[in-house]
Amino acid sequence: MEYGWSEYEFSCLNSLWIGESNWDPYAENPTSGAYGIPQSLPAEKMASAGSDWRTNPATQIAWGLEYIRVSYGTPCSANSFKLANGWY
Numbered sequence: 001m002e003y004g005w006s007e008y009e010f011s012c013l014n015s016l017w018i019g020e021s022n023w024d025p026y027a028e029n030p031t032s033g034a035y036g037i038p039q040s041l042p043a044e045k046m047a048s049a050g051s052d053w054r055t056n057p058a059t060q061i062a063w064g065l066e067y068i069r070v071s072y073g074t075p076c077s078a079n080s081f082k083l084a085n086g087w088y
Contacts, residue, residue: 003065005074013075016082017064025057038064 020039021027028035028043035043036053037060046053049063072078072088082088 003069009075012079013065013068016075016079016088019082020088023057025055025060036060036064038067040064040067 017023017037020034021037023037025037027037027039029039029041032041033043034041036046037057038046040046040060040063043053046060046063049066050056050059053059053063068075068078072081078088
C-alpha cells in the first residue's frame with residue numbers, strides 16, 4: 001500500500017520500531033504481551049493483516065503501517081506520541 005509519506009517519515013518509523021522491537025518479528029514484551037515489530041497489543045490484532053502474523057515480518061509491517069496511518073496519520077506523529085507518552 002502506498003501511504004504518500006515523505007522519505008523523512010522512514011527515519012521516524014525506524015526510530016519508533018527500533019525502540020519498540022529493534023525490528024525483531026519475534027520480540028515480545030514480557031509484561032504486556034505486546035508482540036512483533038510494531039509491538040501489537042493484543043498481539044492477535046495483527047491477524048487482520050494475515051494468518052502468518054506470528055512469523056512473517058512483512059505481515060507485521062503491513063499491519064503496523066496501517067495502524068500508524070489510522071491512529072496517528074504518520075510515523076513521525078506516532079513517534080512523537082511515543083516519546084511523550086512512552087507508548088504508541
